[in-house]
Amino acid sequence: AQRVTQPEKLLSVFKGAPVELKCNYSYSGSPELFWYVQYSRQRLQLLLRHISRESIKGFTADLNKGETSFHLKKPFAQEEDSAMYYCALRGGSGNTGKLIFGQGTTLQVKP
Amino acid sequence: ETGVTQSPTHLIKTRGQQVTLRCSSQSGHNTVSWYQQALGQGPQFIFQYYREEENGRGNFPPRFSGLQFPNYSSELNVNALELDDSALYLCASSLPSGGGTGELFFGEGSRLTVL
Numbered sequence: 001a002q003r004v005t006q007p008e009k010l011l012s013v014f015k016g017a018p019v020e021l022k023c024n025y026s027y028s029g030s031p032e033l034f035w036y037v038q039y040s041r042q043r044l045q046l047l048l049r050h051i052s053r054e055s056i057k058g059f060t061a062d063l064n065k066g067e068t069s070f071h072l073k074k075p076f077a078q079e080e081d082s083a084m085y086y087c088a089l090r091g092g093s094g095n096t097g098k099l100i101f102g103q104g105t106t107l108q109v110k111p
Numbered sequence: 112e113t114g115v116t117q118s119p120t121h122l123i124k125t126r127g128q129q130v131t132l133r134c135s136s137q138s139g140h141n142t143v144s145w146y147q148q149a150l151g152q153g154p155q156f157i158f159q160y161y162r163e164e165e166n167g168r169g170n171f172p173p174r175f176s177g178l179q180f181p182n183y184s185s186e187l188n189v190n191a192l193e194l195d196d197s198a199l200y201l202c203a204s205s206l207p208s209g210g211g212t213g214e215l216f217f218g219e220g221s222r223l224t225v226l
Contacts, residue, residue, distance in 0.1 A: 004153075036215075043115075043217045043219050043220075044154070044217040045216075046214045046215070049213070049214070086153050086154070088153075090213065096142060096159075096205050096206070096213055097143070097144030097156075097159035097167065097203060097205055097215065098144065098156045098159055098167050099154075099156065100156065101146075101154045101155070103151070103152055103153045104153050
């Protein structure tokens with residue numbers, strides 16, 4: 001079964017501290033993994049995707065197929081990073097609109 | 112470039128009623144997908160429409176149905192509403208496989224409350 005697990009509902013850190021939002025997935029093939037973010041009063045939007053191997057707003061995520069993980073990291077958290085973060089998986093190439101989301105982690109960055 | 116728009120933003124229905132939610136996709140996007148997001152949960156895939164046909168469905172009963180129109184806008188219809196249907200319904204548009212980055216562009220959602 002395809003599944004995405006985000007074990008932490010809430011992660012609270014101080015400004016300048018490192019951040020790691022955990023994501024584990026279950027999928028037998030070659031998945032595409034994404035991180036979506038929802039800032040307060042804004043719509044859900046893409047933060048980054050594993051295929052592009054980019055750094056967005058200082059965040060990076062590496063796909064670890066051995067551990068089936070796609071953890072999101074940032075070395076120094078900023079207050080504006082406070083938001084809800086969702087890890088998502090797309091399996092197969094046919095249904096581009098079908099993502100399997102985790103339950104989400106609220107990141108709270110304290111001043 | 113116009114983003115994804117959804118209507119209505121909020122609505123209240125009673126058990127057994129029917130509801131229609133509407134979505135206009137982002138300019139140039141011909142694929143629309145619908146998600147249900149219950150409180151405290153991640154979005155859950157309902158179905159996807161491409162070229163006016165359902166093209167993929169999640170684990171939702173047949174009373175959840177949809178339409179896509181020639182201008183790529185879409186409707187989600189839910190019949191025989193149940194209390195558990197209370198949720199935020201999200202619409203997302205994208206380019207079909209092989210085009211673009213595969214990114215989904217979400218609307219702000221329609222909040223449905225079933226009493």
